[in-house]
Amino acid sequence: xxxxxxxxxxxxxxxLGGFLADRLRLDNRDFAALTRDELDITSAASIDAALRDVxxxxxxxxxxxxxVDRAEVDEDRARLVNATGPQLLAExxxxxxxxxxxxxxxxxxxxxxxxxxxxxxxxxxQSAYGRTKLAGEQAVRAALPERSHVVRTAWVYGGPGANxxxxxxxxxxxxxxxxxxxxxxGSPTFAxxxxxxxxxxxxxDVPGGLLHYVNAGQASWFELTREIFRLIGADPARVQPVxxxxxxxxxxxxxxxxLSTRSWTAAGLGAPQPWPDALxxxxxxxxxG
Numbered sequence: 645x646x647x648x649x650x651x652x653x654x655x656x657x658x659x660l661g662g663f664l665a666d667r668l669r670l671d672n673r674d675f676a677a678l679t680r681d682e683l684d685i686t687s688a689a690s691i692d693a694a695l696r697d698v699x700x701x702x703x704x705x706x707x708x709x710x711x712v713d714r715a716e717v718d719e720d721r722a723r724l725v726n727a728t729g730p731q732l733l734a735e736x737x738x739x740x741x742x743x744x745x746x747x748x749x750x751x752x753x754x755x756x757x758x759x760x761x762x763x764x765x766x767x768x769x770q771s772a773y774g775r776t777k778l779a780g781e782q783a784v785r786a787a788l789p790e791r792s793h794v795v796r797t798a799w800v801y802g803g804p805g806a807n808x809x810x811x812x813x814x815x816x817x818x819x820x821x822x823x824x825x826x827x828x829x830g831s832p833t834f835a836x837x838x839x840x841x842x843x844x845x846x847x848x849d850v851p852g853g854l855l856h857y858v859n860a861g862q863a864s865w866f867e868l869t870r871e872i873f874r875l876i877g878a879d880p881a882r883v884q885p886v887x888x889x890x891x892x893x894x895x896x897x898x899x900x901x902x903l904s905t906r907s908w909t910a911a912g913l914g915a916p917q918p919w920p921d922a923l924x925x926x927x928x929x930x931x932x933g
Contacts, residue, residue, distance in 0.1 A: 648674075649673070649674065649700075649701045649702055649847070650674050650675070650676075650698060650700045650701050650702075651668055651673050651674065651675035651676070651700055651701075651702045651703075651846070652675065652676050652677075652694065652695075652698045652700035652703045652704070653665060653668070653676070653677040653703075653704050653706060654678060654683055654685055654703065654705045654706055654707040655680065655685075655705070655706035655707030655708065656677035656679045656682075657679040657680060658706055658707070658708070658710075659800065659802065659803050659807060660706040660747065660800065660835050660838060660839060661677060661679075661706040661707075662803055663802065663803060663835045663836045663838070663839035664677065664839045664843065665677040666836070666839070667836070667839045668843060673843075676698045676700070678694060678698075680707065682694070683707075685705065685725070685729030685730070685732060685733055686724050686729045686732070687732075688732050688736070691732055691733055691736050692736060695736055695737075695740055695742075700742055701741075701742050701743065702742060702743045702745065702847075703733060703743070703744050703745070704747075704842055704843075704846060705729075705730055705733055705744060705745065705746045705747060706747060707725065707729060708725060708726055708747065708777075709721065709722040709724075709726050709773075710773070711773075712771060712773045712893075712895045712897075713893055713894040713895045715771065715772040715776065715895065716771065716772050716894040718772075719772040719775070719776065722773060722776040723775075723776040723779060726773075726776035726777050726779070727776050727777075727779035727780040728783075729780075730744075730746050730780040730783055730784045731780070731783035731784065731787055733784075734746075734783065734784045734786075734788040734792060735787045735788075737791065737792075738787055738788050742791070743791045743792065743793075743852075744788055744792040744793070745792075745795060745842055745845060745846050746780065746781070746784045746792060746793070746794050746795070747795055747797060747838075747842070748777050748781050748794050748795065748797075749773075749774070749777045749797065749798065750796060750797070750798035750799075750831070750901040750903055751770075751771060751774035751898060751901075752769050752777055752781065752796065753765065753767055753768060753774075753898060753900075753901075754767075754768035754769070754770055754898070755770065755896075755897070755898025755899045755900045755901060756899065756900060757900050757902075759902075759904075760831075760902045760903055760904035761903050761904060762856075762906065762907070763796075763854040763855065763856055763904075763907045764854075770896045770898065771895040771896050771897075772895065773895060781794045781854075785852075785854075788852070789852055790851075790852050791852055792852050793845060793846075793852055793853065793854075793855055794853075794854050794855070795841075795842060795845065795854075795855050795856070795857050796854070796855070796856050796857075796903060797833050797838055797856070797857050797858055797903070798830050798858050798902075798903055799830040799831055799832045799833055799858070799868075799901060800833045800834075800835050800838060801833070801834065801835065801926070802834050802835035802836055802926050803835055803836075808868070809868075809926065809927075812824070812868075812869045812872050812873075813872065813876060813932075816872075816873060816876065816878050816882075820882065821882050821883070822869065822882060822883050822884065823884045823885075823886045823890065824865050824866045824869045824883055824884070824885065824886065825864070825865045825866060825885075825886060825888050825890070825891060826864045826866035826867075826885035826886065826887065827887045827888055827899060828864060828865055828888060828897055828898070828899055828900075829862055829863070829899070829900055829901065830862065830863070830864075830865075830898075830900075830901030830902060831859060831861070831862055831901060831902050831903050831919065832858075832863055832868050832922070832923065833857070833858045833916075833919070833922070834917075834919075834922035834923065834925065834926050836925075836926070836929075837859060837916060837917060837922050838857055841913065841914070841916065842857070844913055845911075845913060848911075848912065848913060850911045854907065855907045855908050855911065856903040856904060856907055856908060857903075857908050857916060858903045858905060858916060858919075859916050859917055859918060859919035859921075859922045860905065860915070860916050860917065860918045860919065861918050861919045861920070862902045862919075863919060864885075866883060866885045868923075869883045870883045871923060872923065872927070876927060876932040877932060
């Protein structure tokens with residue numbers, strides 16, 4: 645269902661980028677999905693060349709520095725990718741025309757709330773990763789306020805490669821019991837659903853601004869893992885709850901990462917599916933054995 649628009653996806657070799665390309669291909673869109681080697685968003689020259697060649701009317705930026713712990717000792721590089729890169733993209737589109745959909749994260753909040761975070765709740769990142777992502781949000785909105793959307797998401801999984809669901813499935817086959825953090829609560833989000841939501845947004849007439857997209861509901865990592873075990877036919881009782889102190893990490897994780905999607909549905913966009921349903925679909929795409 646080509647709509648006459650030309651789409652560009654950055655970070656095509658990443659988890660979200662792959663699902664975005666799949667979604668656009670399924671929808672018969674006219675698009676280019678470029679890997680980091682093909683489009684370096686930290687280079688104004690690389691961005692200029694890509695925009696000149698592709699001539700997109702919509703850019704979805706899925707490129708990001710997501711190594712949360714490494715960012716604590718590599719904040720300059722994380723800032724280059726997560727803040728400078730999106731700023732360069734937004735500035736280039738401000739000159740050439742076109743919309744930018746930029747993906748951000750729950751880590752921009754301090755993780756101490758007792759309600760699902762709304763788009764206008766105060767930010768307060770507690771890690772280098774969160775600081776650089778917040779800087780990227782601010783740069784995009786400053787450079788392209790009318791034609792940009794910043795979409796925060798959380799706990800994204802799906803597809804091949806390293807992600808929480810794949811790790812738990814691997815550990816299920818390696819260990820008799822698996823200890824999982826029970827004092828961090830968030831919004832598990834299937835990358836395929838996020839990709840579909842971003843494509844829907846990019847094709848809709850929605851004023852620029854901040855939005856949240858996550859699968860509906862909330863869970864702890866412990867609860868998520870028990871549901872993973874149940875869906876793959878393993879005994880959920882093999883999953884044991886522990887607190888965050890059992891797994892010290894260089895970067896502080898938000899204790900509360902639940903995002904409200906009221907902004908999303910208020911914009912007339914489709915309501916996200918509940919996370920257990922999304923997880924079941926993700927497992928069905930890659931069944932055990």
